[in-house]
Amino acid sequence: MEADKRISYFRGCKETKIDEEYLKNEMAQFLQLDNLNFLLGAGCSSHIEDGTEYGIPGMANLYKGFFEKYPDFEIAGKKADAMFEGNLEKMLEVMGAISVAEGISSIDSDIVDKISIVQRYIRNRIIDGLHGEKVLDFYHSFYMKTVAHGRKNPINIFTTNYDLYNEQALDALSFPYNNGFVGTYKRTFNPASYKYAYVEDMNLSKNVWERVPNFFNLYKLHGSISWVKNDNTINEIDYKHIGDEDTVMIYPTPLKDRTTLMTPYSDLFRAMETALLKKNSVLITLGYSFADDHINRLILNSLAIPTFKLVVFGKSEAITRLTELNDSRIIVINSDDQIHYFRNFVEKAMPNIQEDMKEQIELPVVSELIKAFEGAKNE
Numbered sequence: 242m243e244a245d246k247r248i249s250y251f252r253g254c255k256e257t258k259i260d261e262e263y264l265k266n267e268m269a270q271f272l273q274l275d276n277l278n279f280l281l282g283a284g285c286s287s288h289i290e291d292g293t294e295y296g297i298p299g300m301a302n303l304y305k306g307f308f309e310k311y312p313d314f315e316i317a318g319k320k321a322d323a324m325f326e327g328n329l330e331k332m333l334e335v336m337g338a339i340s341v342a343e344g345i346s347s348i349d350s351d352i353v354d355k356i357s358i359v360q361r362y363i364r365n366r367i368i369d370g371l372h373g374e375k376v377l378d379f380y381h382s383f384y385m386k387t388v389a390h391g392r393k394n395p396i397n398i399f400t401t402n403y404d405l406y407n408e409q410a411l412d413a414l415s416f417p418y419n420n421g422f423v424g425t426y427k428r429t430f431n432p433a434s435y436k437y438a439y440v441e442d443m444n445l446s447k448n449v450w451e452r453v454p455n456f457f458n459l460y461k462l463h464g465s466i467s468w469v470k471n472d473n474t475i476n477e478i479d480y481k482h483i484g485d486e487d488t489v490m491i492y493p494t495p496l497k498d499r500t501t502l503m504t505p506y507s508d509l510f511r512a513m514e515t516a517l518l519k520k521n522s523v524l525i526t527l528g529y530s531f532a533d534d535h536i537n538r539l540i541l542n543s544l545a546i547p548t549f550k551l552v553v554f555g556k557s558e559a560i561t562r563l564t565e566l567n568d569s570r571i572i573v574i575n576s577d578d579q580i581h582y583f584r585n586f587v588e589k590a591m592p593n594i595q596e597d598m599k600e601q602i603e604l605p606v607v608s609e610l611i612k613a614f615e616g617a618k619n620e
Contacts, residue, residue: 248580251564251573261589264574269592271552272389276522279387280536281400281407284528284555285583288376296376297367297404300532301327307362314358317349328532330463333359367404367466368480379584380410386591388416388455395419395456397516401463401533405480411457418457421505422477430468430475432508435460460509462536475505510539517543523550528583531559544568554581554590 246258250267259267271277286297298306307329308314308322315321316336325332333356340352349355370376387396398407411418421435422428435458440450461468466480517524517540524540531537537559543549549570553560556575564573575581580589 247578248574248576251571253567253569253571254564256564261580264580264590265592268590271523271525271550272387272592274521274523274550275394276516276519277387277394278397278399278516278522278524280524280526280529280540281398281402281583282527282529283402284530285379285400286370286376286402286404286406286528288373288379288584290375294370296373296406297370297402299528300329303363303366304329304332306366307359310362311358314355316352316355326532329359329363330533363403364466371404371406371466376406377409377413379587380406381414382587383583383591384410384414384416384457385594386587390454392455393452395458397458397460397513399460399462399513401529401536402461403464403466405465405467407459411459416455416457417453418459420459420461420477421509428477430477430505430508432505432512435512458512460512462506462509462513464505510535514539514542517549518546520546521548522546523552525552525554527554527581527586529553530555530557531563532557544570554586556581 245260248259248261248264250257250259250264283297283299287294287299287302288296294302304325304327312322313320316324316332317339321332325335336352336356336359339348340356342348343350343352400407408420417439419434419437419439421430421432423431423434438450439453439456441453465477466483467477469476469478469483516522522543524543531553540551544551551563551571553563553571553573554575555573560573560575563571574590579585
């Protein structure tokens with residue numbers, strides 16, 4: 242029915258109205274590409290129903306909440322609530338620059354303490370929203386629908402989020418993934434780990450080893466609540482063991498710390514650039530409004546590769562400017578009933594879970610089988 246064609250599908254600046262079935266078929270084709278990449282923004286970990294947040298507030302709501310708690314917060318003697326377009330990360334960048342300039346001329350002598358206040362607020366709000374069952378269900382479904390029989394190339398997940406929803410979902414599903422850290426007792430960031438190939442059979446007599454299928458590389462571009470900076474290394478530990486005064490969540494404030502500029506940021510962005518520049522790559526963005534210039538430049542530079550495709554689920558002024566570039570390799574998808582929201586994308590835009598994969602995913606855990614058997618035996 243024509244009435245069902247409510248979804249706006251822009252290829253360049255040309256808009257076509259499509260239905261969910263057409264969109265699912267398009268997504269199925271994108272998911273089959275060898276070099277599959279996703280960029281998950283803050284919108285993916287936020288879920289609001291009837292005015293209640295069941296996950297982690299997006300950047301605009303974090304900003305609003307911060308100034309509700311600190312209405313008189315000032316930077317360099319000026320009230321800051323209307324200065325940063327609703328983005329606490331932008332505010333932190335400016336504050337970081339001021340902290341560096343303090344060594345030359347006094348602008349705000351309390352700037353270091355103020356930075357700590359903002360960082361602590363963001364971290365605490367993330368921890369408060371970290372265990373939203375509904376949001377975690379969306380991530381579960383996303384990963385289950387992403388895997389496909391016979392896929393050997395890793396799937397790259399880039400995210401600007403500090404939270405642990407990706408890790409929780411991947412762990413719960415027992416999907417193999419690499420987040421850039423090596424070690425067991427003390428996990429340390431090592432960008433070389435992204436170049437490792439994980440294989441199924443360690444029989445050294447084989448000339449060709451089979452890659453582990455449906456393997457994920459997770460790149461947390463803006464750091465994580467589970468990261469701690471120790472001298473020149475970045476370690477990963479349980480966020481519950483990180484105190485308020487410890488250095489956490491490596492914020493993207495390059496003027497603040499030259500070491501941070503080098504590692505892990507330069508490594509993570511270089512890895513993203515390398516992935517997107519591969520032949521026949523597709524980047525699908527979700528919950529990302531294109532408000533981060535340093536990421537936008539990297540994505541747009543990838544258009545130098547003729548086979549690169551950019552698929553954007555979203556609606557914002559910056560995304561509208563993308564359609565105005567009139568490049569047929571840029572596809573923008575949205576609708577008035579929010580097909581571009583993460584939940585709707587997972588439930589209505591992604592193809593159904595492949596049956597053979599569903600059987601593998603839903604195999605019962607052996608420990609649970611043993612527990613059930615021994616429980617029945619003891620009755």
